[in-house]
Amino acid sequence: MSVFVNQIALGEPGGLRVAIKDSIDIAGQPTCAGSRALANAAPATRNAAVVDALLDAGWHIVGKTNMHELAFGVTGINDWTGTPVNPQAPERVPGGSSSGSAVAVAAGLADVALGTDTGGSVRVPAACCGVFGLKPSFARVSRAGVHPAFTTLDCVGPFAASMAHLSAAMQAICPGFQPFTLQPGAPRVALLEVACDPLIQACLERVIDFVGWQRRDHALEGFTDAFEAGLTVINHETWAAFGHLTGQGLIGADVEQRLLAASRTDAVALAHAELVRARFSQAVDAALATHDVLLLPTLPELPPLLSEARQGRAVGGMTPLARPFNLSGHPALSVPVPLGDGGLKIGLQIVGRKGEDERVCAYGAQLEHALAAVRPTNKNYA
Template sequence: MSVFVSEFQLGGDGLRVAVKDTIDIAGHRTQCGSRALADSAPAERNADVVDAVLGAGWRIVGKTNLHELAFGVTGINDWTGTPQNPQAPDRVPGGSSSGSAVAVASGLADIALGTDTGGSVRVPAACCGIAGLKPTYGRVSRVGVHPAASSLDCVGPFAARMDHLITAMRVICPDFREVAAPGAGARVALLEVAAETNLLSRIGVAADRAGWRRDSLRLEGFDEAFSAGLSVINHENWAALGALTGKGLLGADVEQRLLAASRTDAAELAEAEAVRLRFSRAVDAALEDYEVLLLPTLPGLPPLLREARGGSKTVAGMTALVRPFNLSGYPALSVPVELECGGLKIGLQIVGRKGHDELVCAFGAQLEQALAAERPANKKTA
């Protein structure tokens, strides 16, 4: 299934953890899913999050595959292979942390670590039907994570169960504290975004099932934040990875995106930073009225593999609902929700105040519990 780029056993006998191959593990190469880094020297020390995992007595089971250089959203990688989406083998696994999501979804790991610069934890979590968290920017250490410098990228956990995801955050985020579950009738806002009607409807039903009081809200600057986020990603990725182009070692898709990224100029970057500030203020204002914001993780179902390879326009829009929260730095969690009884799981995204990752996870756990309670009744009437 091309889930792992290398499999090995390291650590104690606790939970099994898979680690994205952009995160250093001492004695192992960090190749970032790219032929261009195939001959890189083994890492000399562990990333901070790896030391945290090993310190907890957990067992690392390998380094996971990804979209090359973590610069893509489908998870397709023709050099290392493309991990197969366990819940929909004909659809993309999502990227860039494809192998991490698939490792958890297929039962090869209890927890996986990925990175999220523009949706790279939440998108594959939604594609594969599991939970994935992008923490508040800067809350989890990025020491030993590639690229070394980023104003957007976050290390985040995947898990099939919210209790595992919360446990993972306690380990990799030392100041993470448990909070009480949201009270009855917690106020939430379902954002008005461009997504398929059936997804929006199902997310509304799920919120109702959890007992939350929901309003609709249009968030100003959302589309501008999506575009501005790409400008920042392009600028920072070109600075970090541009030297790898022109050598015939990169996949065509990544080579083309990096060359396009090189054209990001100072004026475009300055406007992106202005958008970052305006959008952050808009989110802050919304979160004064609501405890969390809700929206789909993906605007539609994950693209079919054949569509993605054919250059379908749906691929470009896969991060439309996630990237704005990288630009602004808010914690954002994708929780799986069945689209229909026994059918494909989609992602419901929960966004909270900066530094309130615990509350975001508490909402996710409450939702998971509410949906688990409704499942037997649904099956009886199916």
């Protein structure tokens, strides 16, 4: 099965079922990060901190999940371990890099799954597969035992089919996480002005208005620059972590090419990226000083067809709305929203102040509750 690279049974059989991305250590299991280049990795000698936290909470680990090789891709296509099938749209990519984790939840094989998000790698597959996916505030959830060890972007985050399960996962892996309910009244939200498919934009505007959130359009300064800077940083850090694996014929052609391109990231470009990081983080903070959360699509368009992605269609357009918040470090949640009556779900991204992951989740829960009240047709807003 391409969802799991290794099915296991660990923890309390009666606990919530959780799947773990193959870049997160489980004692006694090799951590291969979806790559043949790491196929002979020695088994991990201890659990990652988040794995221990879930076991301590009484959860039941069902397996390690497949992923885009070395977490360096957004489609989820992996010709070595197999490509997980997107349950809501089998003809479309499952998203990456945490493809197997998103698919495991969407297919009902796990109640919750953990992924990692360096440039959208939780939120993008969540949107592709129609589930909830959270990138917590940077460094709020421990990355001890997560690969690569050094990063200034990556966060461990949960997938779930409900906000109740997602919040339960955060309570287990995030010390001090305490869910709360939003106060009555019309919250102040900013709908960011971004380039996206008009159908997606119109759908999300109707959903926001239906829920009763008081929205204002907002142009976030430096958004495009933040995407480019985030790409520069991830290239630099991924080359540092995995560049030594190139040139051996063991890495898929797509990832090998991106790694070699990443090797050309120079100190000048990296220094500029850090200046952009500081400016953009301040711009996000300023927007959140007058709004409770920022809203925008998770993906600017529908996920590409597998056939198109395999034929070389550019897929960099999957991450321009997600990657900037890895650079800034703010928490960001992708909430599944039905696109009309067709059954396909898209992602609405909710971004909050650093450290206020609970508030972001509260907005996600309120949206989930409002949408549940009009199922199954959702004609009230479609």
